[in-house]
Amino acid sequence: MTNRNDIQKKQSTKGNPIIKIENLMKSFGDNAVLKGFNLELYEGENLVIMGKSGSGKSVMIKCLIGLMEPDSGYIEIMGRDLSRLSRSDLDELRTEVGFLFQGSALYDSMTVRENLEFPLRRHKHKFGIVEDTTPLVEEALKNVGLLDAINLMPAELSGGMKRRIALARTLILKPKIILYDEPTSGLDPITSKEIIELMRNIQKQYKTSSLIITHDVDCARVVAERMILLVDGINYAEGTYNELASAQDKKIKAFFKH
Ligand SMILES: Nc1ncnc2c1ncn2[C@@H]1O[C@H](COP(=O)(O)OP(=O)(O)OP(=O)(O)O)[C@@H](O)[C@H]1O
Numbered sequence: 001m002t003n004r005n006d007i008q009k010k011q012s013t014k015g016n017p018i019i020k021i022e023n024l025m026k027s028f029g030d031n032a033v034l035k036g037f038n039l040e041l042y043e044g045e046n047l048v049i050m051g052k053s054g055s056g057k058s059v060m061i062k063c064l065i066g067l068m069e070p071d072s073g074y075i076e077i078m079g080r081d082l083s084r085l086s087r088s089d090l091d092e093l094r095t096e097v098g099f100l101f102q103g104s105a106l107y108d109s110m111t112v113r114e115n116l117e118f119p120l121r122r123h124k125h126k127f128g129i130v131e132d133t134t135p136l137v138e139e140a141l142k143n144v145g146l147l148d149a150i151n152l153m154p155a156e157l158s159g160g161m162k163r164r165i166a167l168a169r170t171l172i173l174k175p176k177i178i179l180y181d182e183p184t185s186g187l188d189p190i191t192s193k194e195i196i197e198l199m200r201n202i203q204k205q206y207k208t209s210s211l212i213i214t215h216d217v218d219c220a221r222v223v224a225e226r227m228i229l230l231v232d233g234i235n236y237a238e239g240t241y242n243e244l245a246s247a248q249d250k251k252i253k254a255f256f257k258h
């Protein structure tokens with residue numbers, strides 16, 4: 001594990017962060033969830049955030065994409081202060097930040113093709129009006145190995161397939177950053193492994209930077225280049241998987257007990 005000074009030294013060699021969160025605070029009534037959370041994601045990096053259920057991981061990520069307003073703190077994405085963006089600027093920035101919701105959040109009444117076309121139509125400013133969406137839809141589906149599912153409805157897909165389609169829907173806008181909220185939750189170990197493999201391939205192919213929220217230790221071990229443990233509303237510890245897994249601190253150890 002590294003202390004604050006070491007962290008700062010290491011970070012100064014990595015260039016500018018593509019995402020920066022400083023002193024983020026968010027409460028719901030008496031429930032103080034985030035109490036000064038900090039994070040920096042560097043270009044091309046896979047950063048894993050681990051925290052217990054209810055620790056505020058989804059709240060943090062919702063603040064990050066402007067779905068929830070923090071009480072205070074500073075959030076910067078690709079050099080832009082989130083609090084100063086107009087709605088249309090925020091919308092434009094969102095096309096650079098793919099978000100894989102906890103669950104999958106496909107539109108149940110739309111086919112797979114229509115689900116994938118949706119972001120293309122919503123974010124016209126990125127690609128202009130796409131007359132023929134088929135090549136983009138097919139490319140995204142090929143990337144997740146599910147071209148054959150193009151005309152299926154979400155109800156016809158397994159949990160793992162839904163997760164892949166949701167990932168394809170995120171990829172179709174060719175984002176620079178992908179935020180994954182619990183990408184393997186609810187999946188069996190083999191399907192989880194496939195999704196993790198897919199995440200790694202996507203990062204290699206598209207050179208994306210990823211923030212991965214999980215409480216799956218196996219997922220963290222495989223994908224994390226660096227990890228942050230969210231405990232008691234703050235970034236309690238940071239380091240590589242091995243650094244954190246061998247730490248003696250009780251609260252850190254609790255994460256790695258199987
Ligand atoms: N919209 C909301 N209104 C009130 N409380 C909320 C709201 N969203 C989240 N919370 C509370 O914030 C806390 C953190 O929730 P969050 O969903 O971020 O947890 P999490 O770390 O993502 O958990 P999990 O691993 O189960 O997904 C919980 O106590 C939750 O009840």
Ligand SMILES: [Mg+2]
Pocket residue numbers: 057058059102181182
């Ligand atoms: Mg959550």
